[in-house]
Amino acid sequence: MKREDIARHLLVTCSARLDTDAGPQGTAFFVAPGFVVTAAHVVGGADGLPVRLSEGQHRWRGHVADVRPPSAGEMAATAPYPAPDIALIGIDEGPEHACALLGKHFPGEGVRVMARGYTPTFDHRSVTAETETFRLTGLLETPDPACKLLKLGLGEVTRGMSGAPVLDLKTGEVIGMLRTSRKLGSNLGGWVVPASLIRLLWPEEVSLANDFFHRKDSRWRQAASQLGARPSSKKSAPAGGGLSIGSIEADVVSVITGGNVDSVNIEYGPVNRRRPGSGTR
Numbered sequence: 001m002k003r004e005d006i007a008r009h010l011l012v013t014c015s016a017r018l019d020t021d022a023g024p025q026g027t028a029f030f031v032a033p034g035f036v037v038t039a040a041h042v043v044g045g046a047d048g049l050p051v052r053l054s055e056g057q058h059r060w061r062g063h064v065a066d067v068r069p070p071s072a073g074e075m076a077a078t079a080p081y082p083a084p085d086i087a088l089i090g091i092d093e094g095p096e097h098a099c100a101l102l103g104k105h106f107p108g109e110g111v112r113v114m115a116r117g118y119t120p121t122f123d124h125r126s127v128t129a130e131t132e133t134f135r136l137t138g139l140l141e142t143p144d145p146a147c148k149l150l151k152l153g154l155g156e157v158t159r160g161m162s163g164a165p166v167l168d169l170k171t172g173e174v175i176g177m178l179r180t181s182r183k184l185g186s187n188l189g190g191w192v193v194p195a196s197l198i199r200l201l202w203p204e205e206v207s208l209a210n211d212f213f214h215r216k217d218s219r220w221r222q223a224a225s226q227l228g229a230r231p232s233s234k235k236s237a238p239a240g241g242g243l244s245i246g247s248i249e250a251d252v253v254s255v256i257t258g259g260n261v262d263s264v265n266i267e268y269g270p271v272n273r274r275r276p277g278s279g280t281r
Contacts, residue, residue: 014029
């Protein structure tokens with residue numbers, strides 16, 4: 001299987017379309033059991049706002065649990081939204097799900113990445129999933145000294161991609177959340193909130209829970225390990241030679257599409273009932 005196909009399957013397992021009562025708004029992705037992140041401007045900076053998420057046949061309901069920075073209504077209408085422009089959404093109901101493997105460090109410049117978001121590109125009415133590849137070309141300092149944005153180039157960020165996960169095509173880690181385009185209608189790319197900052201903002205709800213998820217469920221790491229593997233010259237693997245890429249693909253995709261969510265075998269705590277910063281588990 002091609003590297004890009006593996007990457008797309010990984011992104012499918014963690015990303016979702018985000019809707020509110022006003023209609024389609026953008027994209028979000030699962031970062032921990034019971035939690036997703038999206039761009040704050042996607043939800044208008046509104047703490048507590050009810051949202052609906054969907055991916056394939058699966059549906060979730062949730063609410064905005066935290067916004068960074070906290071926003072008054074007039075701030076939400078500004079362009080651009082102040083850095084870091086990210087919101088944490090708690091899941092109120094819906095099936096269990098996989099979580100993106102969040103990176104812990106800044107990736108090196110020049111790496112190839114892929115993003116997956118929900119856009120109206122096809123006919124400007126229907127909202128469908130769209131992927132795009134980019135190169136990481138630099139960093140942007142913001143007025144918030146704690147926030148440096150990753151700079152993407154050589155790819156187009158279209159409307160609806162705000163909040164999308166951005167995956168390193170070599171390591172299989174999600175390096176951050178796609179925030180905004182650098183210029184709509186061009187291949188100038190976009191700005192990304194780094195995964196390391198997402199971890200820092202919500203150390204318990206996201207960082208610790210993300211690590212726990214991937215210690216318990218190794219399928220994402222198994223699939224990601226194939227991204228950097230060299231093609232084998234052998235036509236078939238020897239008996240007892242371990243997992244094939246076909247079985248890895250089936251395992252990863254089944255997390256969302258297989259129906260038997262209990263096979264994930266994760267001990268989920270009641271994280272969706274706690275607000276960020278509310279204390280220990």
